[in-house]
Every structure is written in C-alpha cells, then in structure tokens.
Amino acid sequence: MQDKPLRADALRNRRKILENARDLITRFGADVPTDAIAEAAGVAAGTLYRHFPDKAALIDAVLQGAVEELGQFTEDAGARVESGRAQAMAEFRALAARYVEHASRDRAVRAAADRLSEEYRFTGDRLRRVTDAGRNLLARAQADGDMHPDITIEDVFLLVHTAPTDAAPAVRDRWLALMLAGFTAGNRPGHAADTPEDGISAPRRP
Amino acid sequence: MQDKPLRADALRNRRKILENARDLITRFGADVPTDAIAEAAGVAAGTLYRHFPDKAALIDAVLQGAVEELGQFTEDAGARVESGRAQAMAEFRALAARYVEHASRDRAVRAAADRLSEEYRFTGDRLRRVTDAGRNLLARAQADGDMHPDITIEDVFLLVHTAPTDAAPAVRDRWLALMLAGFTAGNRPGHAADTPEDGISAPRRP
C-alpha cells in the first residue's frame, strides 16, 4: 500500500540516519553539518541525500518523529482518563511536565521547531494527532471544573513552545508551576469565580 | 583604572561599530557577517577586530547594552513607585509587557541571549543593575500584597527568558496574561490565602 516496500538494508540506513540526526541535532542544534550526521550514521553523504532530498527535509523528519511521540503520549493520557483510571487535570499536569522534560532532553525538537516555526507554528496536519488528543483532554479537565474554561489548544502549544528546555530540572519545574497557575480554574480572571479587578479578561486572538 | 584613555576617533569608531552591530543584529540576527557590521559602521574589518577580540565579544557588548537599557527601565519604574506616582504591581506588569515587546522588535536581545545563555543564565555582574532594581520593585509589590510572596528575581528572569518574542502581539499578550497569573498573589498555592492541596510549594533552586 505504501509508496515502496524499501529494502531491508535501506530501511536500516534510513533509521540510522534519522536516529543519528536526532541525536546530533539534540546535542548540537540544527546547525550540525549533514556530513557529520552521515558519518555518525556510518553512511556516505550521498546515502543521506538518497533518503532525504535536502537538509531541511531531514530536520523535518526528525521533528515529525518528535511530534508523533508527543501525540502518542497525549493519546495515552486521554485513554487513561477515559477509562477512569486517572483525572484529566492531573494527567494534563503530568503531560506538561513530560513535554518539557522531553523537549529539554531533545534540542532537536526545540531547534527544529524554532527553525521551522513559520511553517508549523501551531497548526499543520502533522500536528493533527497531538492536537486532537490534546483538545480531548482539555475538554475533560474543563468539564471537571479544574481547567480554566478559556484555555485552548493554542495555549497549550504556547506553553510547550516557550518552555525553558535548556534550563536545569528544578528551574523547569518552577517555570511549569508558574505557568500552570494560569491554566488552573480559579487562578485567573475570566472564570465565574474570578474577580475581574485586575483587568485581565478572556483573550481575543485570531 | 581603565585600560587606555582611548583617542577621540577611536572612541567614535567603537561607538559606530556598536551602534551598527546592534542595528544589524536587531534586524537580521546574530548571524550577520562581521564584514557587514564593519561596512555599516564605515570602518574596515581590522578596525572592528581592534576594538573587539572576536565576534562573540562584540555580540556580548551589544547584549550588555541591551541589558543596561532594561536596567534603566526598571530603575525608572522603581523611582515612580518610590515617589508614589505608581503602584508596584502595575509597574511590574507594564515592565514585563515592555520587555516582551522590546525583545520582539529587537532580535539582538533574543539572539544574543540565546547564544550566550550558558554564560549569563540568570546571574552575572553584568546583571547587577537590573537585578537590584528588579528586586526592589518585587519587594514593593509583595509588601503591597499584590505579588505572590515566593516570587524571586530568578522567576522574573525566567519569565523574560521564555517570553515568545517571535510571536504575534496578540499571542505575546496572551502568554503574558497566563504567565503573570502565577506571579499574582492569590492566584497560586503557597500564599497565605491559598489552599496547599495540590502540593506545589515554594521552589527550592540552587
């Protein structure tokens, strides 16, 4: 059904290239030379270019892989909530922590996201999976009254996008605690129980 | 005390280099070739290297300038509060918005901050001025009961460091609203009035 079955050795090479690209980009950022990636993968430069038309495509593939992992995590969380094994808001908090931790181990995600931010920003079909799963979890937490009702999936991406992934774990935890306060029902104006005195109202964004 | 008295024309050159470096980095990021900076400044490449040992040093100087501007803003805000012309928390909010706006117009700040993040992190003598002024404002807002009592200057730097400076204005505003919720007294556990049930306590960071 797929375009090509791809020979066993070719598939192995493709995987080695992707793994090493991810590793190197994670450690050194998206500026790593393609030659370095090829060498790390144990293939010649030409082989890398057989599998990916250019460097951008390779980075793109690395990013897509990372995004798909996030989608998987999010779907898993949703499943736990749906089956009654966990509470939506708790899963959301855990997920956020996991996102941040994940991204901080992986400069690839961050670097690629930065470089491709124009293209991806907070939309794109590639994000469909994580977007859908995220919206689902969000709705659950809001139904429980734990999540502030004006929070949208874009807010979640904003959280992910700005996380201090290059900081120490304690700093990342602190940042999350501060940031999540804005997500929690009762902690911010705009909710029924909130006092609107400080002038912050529900956001109007395109 | 200083290394050299520096001749008048040399000083003029140094200033021209710095100004143009700031301008170009602001517009195009830290990747601008040194040659472009030298040319914009109307000097030869060698002259640039006479004033700054290498490109990193030049970017460093540009960053320092930006940081000093922030210090000035912060001191101004403190002065207004001290003189009773303004409320501390309102000034803090305005200051945060001003920084985010400032940095989003000025790729120099952002780019240099990214590149030199290891060196500076949230400390360093270069930050003394903005640090002191910030602590002062913070204390005032906490004394007023408007700022959550566990907030430290490191939290403020964290806010600054992670602001989505490359995003659209509406997105930046939204991010600030979410983030500042965590800074506001009464919006987060750890405060006298807060219920500590969700287990987030005052941070312990090195």
Add this chain to the structure above:
Amino acid sequence: MQDKPLRADALRNRRKILENARDLITRFGADVPTDAIAEAAGVAAGTLYRHFPDKAALIDAVLQGAVEELGQFTEDAGARVESGRAQAMAEFRALAARYVEHASRDRAVRAAADRLSEEYRFTGDRLRRVTDAGRNLLARAQADGDMHPDITIEDVFLLVHTAPTDAAPAVRDRWLALMLAGFTAGNRPGHAADTPEDGISAPRRP
C-alpha cells in the same frame, strides 16, 4: 558474429534506453544525469550500465544513431538524383538546410558532436555510410558543373560541423547562403573560370 543473441526483453530495454537517452539529450543536452535517462526508460541505473559500459558509450550510441539518419537522408537524395527525379546541386542545398534544421532541433547531435569531436573529427568507420553517399552526390553535382570542383567530403563535414545550430532560423538560413557561396562553381577562385590572383588554391589538408 555478434557478441550475444540478446534476449528479447534485454533488447527491448536497450532500445528504451537509447530512445529515451536520445530524447532527453535532444531536449536538455548531454549533461542529463544517467539516472534521469534510466528513469525515463523505466529501468534501473544498473540496467543502463549493463547495456553501456559508461555514459560516453551511451552518448556515442545516440550520436551513431543520429549519424545514421543523416546517412539515410543522403542516400535518399542520391537515389532521387540517380533516378533523374532531382538535380544534384539542388539536393545538396536541400540536404544542407535539412541538416542544419535537424541539428538545431536536436541538441543530442550538437552536444554529442561537440563532446566527441576529437574522436570523430571528420573520419571514422561510423561515418562510412554518410561519407560514401555524400561523395556520390558531390561527384554528381561537380559533373553537372554546379559544384566547385575542389570541394571534398571533408568540406561538407566542415560545413555541418560549424553550422550555427543554436541560432534563429533566419540566421541559420543566412549563414547557409553565405557558406554555400563557397561551394558553388563560379563563385570562388580555383575554378576554370576563376582568376587565381588572390592566392587561394585548392586545399591541402591531412
């Protein structure tokens, strides 16, 4: 006598490769990648190299095909003259125009001729057919008294070799008119009626 009987499908592949090589070289010049030729022919790169030892050999084969077409045209012209249906000089002129037009539509001929000009120059067994047919036509035109008597088949190849195939049709026609003046009896010294004063005599070439 031939190297191998060659299986039916192998022969088919060889033909497809040649056809597509001709087509692509015609359109894009001899710089087309071998991969592109293989793909166009619907075979893998290795198959191309099974049929032709290297790219030069493939181009060579393409050229040979083109040269054989020219031989065919020339033989046809000769036949028309021999059967009294046409005059030799008129056929010669038409043939020259036809070649120039042909080569200008077909970058294969031109490109291959350029690249292989050292090898072929104006000799070679591969040219036997067109050479013989050309000499025949030439002799007829000279016998008619229309073609200058010192013209040889090498002169004809020289004409072909230097035709401005990349020029606009009007320019090509003009060039032919100028060049053919030198081929026409009575238009140039060396002929019985010519005055030998300007010192140009019949050529002596290796």
Add this chain to the structure above:
Amino acid sequence: MQDKPLRADALRNRRKILENARDLITRFGADVPTDAIAEAAGVAAGTLYRHFPDKAALIDAVLQGAVEELGQFTEDAGARVESGRAQAMAEFRALAARYVEHASRDRAVRAAADRLSEEYRFTGDRLRRVTDAGRNLLARAQADGDMHPDITIEDVFLLVHTAPTDAAPAVRDRWLALMLAGFTAGNRPGHAADTPEDGISAPRRP
C-alpha cells in the same frame, strides 16, 4: 576617478587570477573548477571571490578582455586603411584570419561565448567598440567594391561565431576561404553583377 585605486598587491592578484582563468579556460573550457583557477593563480579560493562575485563574473571578465583585444585589432586595421597604408578588403580578410586563429588558441573566447551566447548574442554595449570599428572597415571595403554590398556586421559576427576554432590550422584556413567567398563582391547573387537565378536575395533579418 575610478571606484577604487586598488592596492598594488591586490591588483597583482587580480591580474594573476584573470591570466590564469584565461589560460585554464582556454585549455580546458569554462568547466574548470574555480579552485583550480585560484590555485594556478597562487591565491586562496576566497581571494578569487573577493575579486569576482561569482564564477560567471570571472568568465565574463575573461570574455570582456578577449572582446577588447578584438576591438583593438579591428581599430588598428581601420587606422591602417584610413591612412592609406592598406586596402580595406585585404585588412578584412587578414582580420578574419586573425580572429579565427585568436579564438582557436583561446577556448576561453569560444567557451564563454557559447555559455553567454543568450546574453550577448550579437549585441551588447561590451561589443560596441568592435562593432563600430567593424562597421567602419566593412563600409570601406564595400565602397571599394570588394565586399558584397548586403554584408552587415551581424554577418561578420556570424562568421566569428561559427568558425571551427578547435580545428587544425589548415582546416581553419580552408573554412575561411569557403566562408569568405560569400562575403566577396561578385561571388554571390544580390550584387549588381550577379545573376539572381538561384533565388537567393538580400537577407531580411530582425
């Protein structure tokens, strides 16, 4: 008055680069690597690119130099005719021979001309000098009654463009003899003395 006086050593390097570019292009065609040119000139790759923005510009400069030489030759010929020391048609023939010889020693001219033929074709300010001088000589020869009256400067360029510069000297001479027949008054229809029977009339080209 000129853009820059250019330091002595820089000028020396520029000349070495141009000379070696000319030499290498002459011998191997326009495909010579820039690195090879730089090495031959005894400079680093970067130096070549300081003097010429890209490879095309270098080739362009080489061509311009060659064209200027041709312009010089042509003006000299015109001067000899004007001073009565020589006959226009004889100078024209000698010049044509010189052109062809020149170009055959210099694949640079040919290769660059081919590559840049779209841009230059038979016009362009760079050709102004040789064009003007050529027209002058042409007019003289036509006034003398030696040059066919319908010949234009474009015909001359056509001659130059199609000369078999890669052939042996005897072949080039032969080609010239054939081609020049079309330029000579009395050798081709269209002249007062010609019989227009073969239907070739004065050309109409844009």
Add this chain to the structure above:
DNA sequence: TATGAATGAGTATTCATTCAT
C-alpha cells in the same frame, strides 16, 4: 592606528559508477 586584502577550512549538494540483494 586604520585599512582591506588574503586566508582556508567548512557546507550543502550532485552524479557517474559499483555491487549487494
């Protein structure tokens, strides 16, 4: 001190050809 010319290692990408599957 200033100039700006020279350096040269570094980067992404292509393509003829080989060879394991």
Add this chain to the structure above:
DNA sequence: GATGAATGAATACTCATTCAT
C-alpha cells in the same frame, strides 16, 4: 538479468580572522 541503494570525490561559495601595507 534486473534492481536500486550506496559510494565518495567533486564543486561553488562563505566568513571569521590575520597581517602586510
């Protein structure tokens, strides 16, 4: 015999930095 994946040398161009003028 066919496939197509892998090779790896080659190429144009950049840019931080040095140093002769």
